[in-house]
């Protein structure tokens with residue numbers, strides 16, 4: 001990677017050359033470093049969202065507590081929901097996609113490395129922008145799906161909703177950019193022989209999720225523009241006095257919101273589909289079925305949005321249609337569950353931490369899926385709507401599902417990311433505490449929900465019969481907190497340890513394990529030629545007549561490669577150079593958004609700030625387009 | 633799926649037979665005629681349904697002409713068509729559903 | 740098996756044989772269908788509601804000037820022709836014609852934008868603003884976003900024109916022009932929809 005300093009170019013516009021240190025990180029376009037940035041940032045937001053949840057649980061531990069005011073409570077549940085969906089599960093999944101997709105398909109990087117960096121910075125600024133609302137008159141307090149007309153200036157006069165809408169707009173841009181990037185990468189950057197049906201399931205789910213994002217983000221983007229125009233420029237989209245229709249928001253939001261559910265869960269399903277075969281010592285049972293049911297879920301996910309609107313009164317025809325489509329979508333989901341069980345069946349299952357989390361995922365997701373089918377039934381849903389039963393359902397899917405899957409992925413790929421193994425004992429403790437805490441917290445919510453406890457209500461009366469269950473839920477929430485602390489402790493002691501992970505700790509099957517851990521900047525010294533699905537496994541084993549795996553005598557683990565890289569092999573491979581411009585471009589957006597919020601109180605200063613933001617944005621874009629991809 | 637793309641690959645590398653400037657001018661004339669027809673339709677006094685249908689047909693034809701000829705989708709790899717028509721079909725289907733649900737409620 | 744990525748570098752060909760940037764552009768356009776779909780659906784959902792609810796006008800029938808908008812629609816349609824001629828010029832390696840046609844396209848685009856600015860001003864004079872009624876809100880936001888797309892397109896075309904006059908767009912760089920062209924035609928087809936669905940349909 002020889003780069004020649006451009007003496008002619010002045011000051012800050014000079015092409016960055018550092019690959020280490022602060023400048024190295026802010027200008028990086030290496031998909032692995034960007035993945036790491038996504039992961040660390042998402043984990044910090046996970047802690048913030050978790051603390052918000054603990055405060056909510058403290059307030060609800062007993063009837064009539066006043067740990068929090070009603071308004072603070074509203075802010076906390078809004079921030080908790082928005083954080084966990086947009087700033088934790090999505091970017092954490094994105095961390096895995098960034099890191100793994102090029103490695104799994106045998107590529108040196110994504111198709112557009114600088115665009116990838118832009119996605120991260122826009123995501124980071126979007127998240128920081130949302131949280132900066134705490135210092136400017138309070139966080140948004142209208143709930144994570146921001147129903148109109150509650151989001152109009154009449155009902156929420158502060159800046160909270162402004163922060164929320166503009167921040168989600170930025171997060172949408174980040175998701176769009178990375179999704180275009182991942183689709184092009186997966187279609188166009190595959191190694192020789194890596195046909196689509198040889199791609200690992202996680203890569204497949206990355207494609208499906210990316211397609212869902214590029215189609216689902218535009219409707220919410222328009223909805224957010226409409227609500228922002230109502231607030232900033234006085235349009236009437238959701239102004240009931242002028243005939244504005246709150247149902248418009250619900251349609252546009254859930255057109256995004258339901259595909260979003262699959263955007264959150266499919267990456268975790270992909271992760272589990274990688275972990276279970278490796279840990280069972282067997283290929284994935286029914287690979288093609290798993291892939292196609294994933295694709296089917298993606299398609300069908302577009303035809304069910306109005307099941308979130310059963311209580312609106314869309315009429316019996318619409319309700320019946322959406323109830324039916326919702327029940328049907330359980331079919332491909334159920335198919336996947338059978339495939340995972342079939343994978344474990346008859347395998348030599350090793351119960352290491354990744355397997356524990358993956359199995360936990362399958363079990364908890366079944367519970368969440370079943371309660372989901374109960375609210376596909378429109379009449380039942382009118383009873384369950386807005387109660388804790390719904391909260392229980394989607395936490396079983398998004399926490400018991402997505403978060404368990406993601407933790408499983410962290411344990412499984414940690415040696416790939418860092419070259420070290422997370423501690424197995426603490427991992428086991430982490431898993432059991434998390435499983436117990438999770439079920440204590442969200443299990444009882446089924447009961448109190450069916451008994452009528454409403455979500456988004458900051459307290460409840462004595463004598464409802466909910467007290468004990470709520471106390472149990474609060475205790476459970478703190479058990480989850482302890483579990484997460486155990487995980488953090490595990491990470492710290494692992495980082496301090498000097499013990500290197502074995503090259504192939506899980507007897508893995510896919511290409512990312514072919515190269516060194518952590519992989520060199522250019523991923524593979526030589527792009528592998530792929531001959532089979534589970535290419536890496538086939539390089540290690542052949543099969544005898546009875547189909548049993550026999551280690552190949554000629555297989556050499558590539559530990560030598562690690563040493564080689566340390567001495568700078570991979571010369572002659574041209575990787576794209578680092579760049580400041582993704583960061584500069586991304587910086588323009590929060591500046592413009594702040595200007596928009598200042599314009600009502602500060603007039604010209606606000607418009608001036610918008611102009612400054614636009615100039616920064618354009619500087620970034622033009623600098624980007626005019627600089628070559630790589631310095632020669 | 634994969635095999636189809638890979639088989640399709642070589643032909644993309646050759647300069648595919650792009651229509652020449654003459655064809656483009658002809659398309660533009662067709663677009664102009666269709667636009668005129670649209671505008672005339674919007675003025676004449678027939679029943680609303682027939683007029684609406686006529687305008688929609690002109691609109692669809694114009695749309696298809698630009699996409700297929702000016703954007704070369706007719707001559708280009710099928711994958712591009714899948715990407716674009718996929719998004720388009722989804723948008724049309726979903727918003728027809730939204731509008732018919734809303735029309736039913738509002739009426 | 741066709742040609743494949745062998746290095747991350749320049750001589751790389753892709754798994755599908757298709758250009759990365761072109762694939763990106765078509766994906767973006769597919770996604771943008773949903774964006775304009777949402778805006779158009781909003782307009783259609785609110786169409787006629789001001790009248791039905793007895794809200795004050797102006798209503799569409801009172802402000803739309805069909806001959807005027809037909810003229811500006813025609814201008815945008817013709818800019819698609821000049822755009823495709825620009826692409827065809829650079830594919831033959833004719834940089835001079837490329838610059839002429841790009842400039843023509845940009846000017847037609849700017850004329851369209853000027854026409855839109857004039858139309859908006861005229862509507863404001865007749866008492867229709869973003870705040871007046873549902874029609875005002877949904878009309879201005881839909882056509883405004885379309886206009887913003889046109890403006891971005893003009894900026895792109897002018898930038899390419901400048902690059903071309905510096906000799907930085909050569910025959911082998913025709914993909915840059917092709918991508919800008921795809922975007923430009925897309926903006927045009929969105930206007931085809933808007934013109935028919937919003938202006939002409941009763």
Ligand SMILES: [Cu+2]
Pocket residue numbers: 257258261304305307308
């Ligand atoms: Cu849903």
